[in-house]
Amino acid sequence: MQFVVNGLVTGAAYALVALSFSVVFRVGRFFNFTHAAVFTWAGYFGYLCWTILGLSLWAGALLSVCLSAVLGVLLELSVYMPLHRRRASGVVLLLVSLGLYTIMQNTISMLFGDEIKRLSGNTVAEGLSVWGARATRIQLAIVIICVVVFVAFGILLRLSPFGTRLRAVADDPDLAAIQGVQVHRFRLAASALGSGLAAVVSLLMGLDVGITPTVGLNALMMGVVAVIAGGVDSTPGIFLGGILLGLAQHLGVWKIGTQWQDAIAFAVLILFLVLRPQGFFGKPLRKAAV
Amino acid sequence: MNKRIWVVLVAALALLSVGCPSKPASEQQAQSVTVGIMTPLTGEVASWGDMQRKATELALADLKAKGALEKLDVRVIYEDDKASPKDGVNAFRKLADVDRVPIVVGSPASTVTLAVAPIANEKKVVLLSSGSTATDVGKAGPYVFRIMPSDEVQASIMADWALELGYKKIAVIFVENAWGRGLVEQFKADYTKKGGSIVADESSKPDTTDYRAQLTKTKEASPDAIYAPLYTRGAGLMIRQARELGLRCQVLGADVYETPELVEAGGKAVDGVLYTTYGQYSGQEFQFFANRYKAKYGRDPEIYARYCYDAFCIAIAAVTSIPQAKPIDGPNVREALLTLKDFHGVSGVTTFDGRNSATGRTFDKMMVTNGHHVPFDPKARKDILP
Numbered sequence: 001m002q003f004v005v006n007g008l009v010t011g012a013a014y015a016l017v018a019l020s021f022s023v024v025f026r027v028g029r030f031f032n033f034t035h036a037a038v039f040t041w042a043g044y045f046g047y048l049c050w051t052i053l054g055l056s057l058w059a060g061a062l063l064s065v066c067l068s069a070v071l072g073v074l075l076e077l078s079v080y081m082p083l084h085r086r087r088a089s090g091v092v093l094l095l096v097s098l099g100l101y102t103i104m105q106n107t108i109s110m111l112f113g114d115e116i117k118r119l120s121g122n123t124v125a126e127g128l129s130v131w132g133a134r135a136t137r138i139q140l141a142i143v144i145i146c147v148v149v150f151v152a153f154g155i156l157l158r159l160s161p162f163g164t165r166l167r168a169v170a171d172d173p174d175l176a177a178i179q180g181v182q183v184h185r186f187r188l189a190a191s192a193l194g195s196g197l198a199a200v201v202s203l204l205m206g207l208d209v210g211i212t213p214t215v216g217l218n219a220l221m222m223g224v225v226a227v228i229a230g231g232v233d234s235t236p237g238i239f240l241g242g243i244l245l246g247l248a249q250h251l252g253v254w255k256i257g258t259q260w261q262d263a264i265a266f267a268v269l270i271l272f273l274v275l276r277p278q279g280f281f282g283k284p285l286r287k288a289a290v
Numbered sequence: 291m292n293k294r295i296w297v298v299l300v301a302a303l304a305l306l307s308v309g310c311p312s313k314p315a316s317e318q319q320a321q322s323v324t325v326g327i328m329t330p331l332t333g334e335v336a337s338w339g340d341m342q343r344k345a346t347e348l349a350l351a352d353l354k355a356k357g358a359l360e361k362l363d364v365r366v367i368y369e370d371d372k373a374s375p376k377d378g379v380n381a382f383r384k385l386a387d388v389d390r391v392p393i394v395v396g397s398p399a400s401t402v403t404l405a406v407a408p409i410a411n412e413k414k415v416v417l418l419s420s421g422s423t424a425t426d427v428g429k430a431g432p433y434v435f436r437i438m439p440s441d442e443v444q445a446s447i448m449a450d451w452a453l454e455l456g457y458k459k460i461a462v463i464f465v466e467n468a469w470g471r472g473l474v475e476q477f478k479a480d481y482t483k484k485g486g487s488i489v490a491d492e493s494s495k496p497d498t499t500d501y502r503a504q505l506t507k508t509k510e511a512s513p514d515a516i517y518a519p520l521y522t523r524g525a526g527l528m529i530r531q532a533r534e535l536g537l538r539c540q541v542l543g544a545d546v547y548e549t550p551e552l553v554e555a556g557g558k559a560v561d562g563v564l565y566t567t568y569g570q571y572s573g574q575e576f577q578f579f580a581n582r583y584k585a586k587y588g589r590d591p592e593i594y595a596r597y598c599y600d601a602f603c604i605a606i607a608a609v610t611s612i613p614q615a616k617p618i619d620g621p622n623v624r625e626a627l628l629t630l631k632d633f634h635g636v637s638g639v640t641t642f643d644g645r646n647s648a649t650g651r652t653f654d655k656m657m658v659t660n661g662h663h664v665p666f667d668p669k670a671r672k673d674i675l676p
Contacts, residue, residue, distance in 0.1 A: 002506040002535070010500070114336040116499070116523045116555050124559040127534045134536045209499045209527060210555065212334075250503050258492045258504045259466055 002133040003250045009139040011246020012146035017223030018238045020197035026170035027190040030093040037104035040216030042068040042199035043206040065199040072195025108213040119206040138208045154235045225269045231279020322363035326385035328396030333372035342598035349602045371402045378402030386413045392620045395601045400424030400469040407434045414620035420598040424472045428647045438568045439651040445476035461490035461513035465520045473519040501528040515540040526555025533559045548593045553661045562672040566653040571638040579636040600635035
């Protein structure tokens with residue numbers, strides 16, 4: 001049972017990372033490495049707010065999420081928007097984001113050091129009992145917040161004008177622009193939303209196991225696997241993708257050695273790429289897009 | 291006009307170069323040596339690198355104050371090995387090929403020392419480890435030296451200790467590299483031979499932060515204790531997560547536990563943890579050094595600071611003992627080290643006695659009490675951790 005609980009918690013975190021990445025990916029249409037950097041920075045914003053400034057849990061969390069959203073918007077404004085205007089290809093954007101990621105990660109190493117920073121306090125409490133397994137409060141919070149965010153996001157996407165526009169821009173930015181959507185302004189809103197979401201997961205994971213300058217990339221990799229398993233355009237698919245990946249990682253090592261966890265994740269990735277590249281619920285692909 | 295400016299410029303330059311005073315004759319005769327320090331300045335165990343850099347700076351200042359460097363001009367070059375074999379090889383090649391150092395002090399990480407050893411032997415550059423305990427380091431070749439004891443000893447001390455404490459069933463969780471695997475293999479061999487049984491055997495990658503899968507499997511096996519040669523950060527997190535999962539058995543650790551990161555990452559959960567570490571020495575050399583270290587850096591000298599301080603001073607002692615007629619190069623430094631006898635340092639007395647591992651070194655038993663690392667006290671022992 002403990003394996004299932006572990007898997008659900010990990011899966012919920014992966015699903016949230018995947019969702020935040022999919023928002024950024026849908027409107028940007030390229031593999032954005034700086035999303036990982038924003039994720040890491042969010043954790044360190046939390047460290048700044050809670051440990052250094054001594055803010056309360058909620059105030060610190062709110063401020064960190066806002067700061068991360070601002071960081072995401074600034075990146076979009078200063079780097080990606082000019083590149084989009086010049087119609088830079090996906091590969092160029094990917095390389096730029098990789099470079100920026102490296103700079104941002106090393107800035108953290110320089111400012112805060114490479115050792116682990118704990119966001120939760122010094123005390124250690126035994127976890128609460130759930131179906132005969134143990135889970136900490138933070139772990140339960142991850143699962144609950146994950147469900148709430150996914151439901152809210154699903155509603156937002158289907159029923160609000162924002163959601164319609166998001167889908168329109170994701171589908172074809174040029175056509176959306178012709179229809180009167182201000183694509184550039186829209187990209188800003190989407191990167192604020194994606195970065196804010198990433199910050200929520202980052203803080204939760206930081207409270208659970210602590211933060212290091214490389215947490216972002218590890219999380220992003222698993223998030224991307226979940227996105228591919230779920231299908232980038234399907235919100236329920238991404239949720240299922242994340243949960244499935246978490247469960248596969250934890251149940252898979254029940255009988256075999258734990259050193260195979262990452263191998264299992266990437267085996268899931270390869271399986272999906274070969275058998276269902278469109279994800280669970282995605283429609284079959286018509287064209288390949290980078 | 292332009293021409294005139296050029297003439298003036300050239301004349302001025304010529305005057306300047308003539309005007310430079312040449313070095314006095316005595317200084318030109320002073321020998322010089324460049325020592326490479328290879329240590330993880332970044333990465334998971336960046337704290338080791340920080341301690342070692344501080345220790346080296348202090349050692350250099352102390353040697354100068356003692357007048358040991360009057361006839362020797364010492365330059366130190368730091369390279370970052372990130373405790374990863376790949377980065378270690380790059381760092382070492384740079385020190386050997388570009389800086390042409392005769393001796394490199396480092397690395398504390400066994401996995402790096404073992405990766406670099408063949409290159410050190412091939413290039414005839416001495417590698418004096420400042421913390422590698424892996425058994426194989428002792429047999430890594432003619433140019434690889436270390437002043438700390440071997441993990442063979444460490445693991446068998448732990449095996450005996452575990453049985454002495456009455457732990458009959460042990461689960462192991464270790465870091466998947468030369469150091470972790472070496473310790474666990476030796477431990478399992480000794481422990482099972484003497485009647486203990488290993489009930490779970492799990493490993494993790496060096497940068498793991500989530501140990502719940504390993505711990506869940508461990509919990510199912512309900513061991514009396516966990517033997518966990520993990521790097522410090524991982525160990526702290528693992529113990530914390532064990533408590534959160536309701537697994538409260540004793541945790542037994544190894545030498546790296548004696549760094550502040552254990553308590554930083556593990557919080558109150560690490561109280562009562564037992565581990566083995568290199569022999570503690572509290573003689574006057576140590577007291578003198580500890581006071582200076584604390585005055586300068588505001589904390590007690592950690593294990594890697596002590597051993598790096600000694601490794602660096604031993605390197606300089608070896609270089610100064612080379613006769614004037616001989617050049618300061620790898621083979622001569624090696625000769626000097628092999629004949630080094632009774633070097634009184636802050637970690638104890640070092641003698642190589644013709645071998646590559648210092649003789650007479652062993653491990654001590656330690657425990658964590660209220661966030662402090664103290665010698666093991668059977669009375670304060672807890673079987674169930676907080």
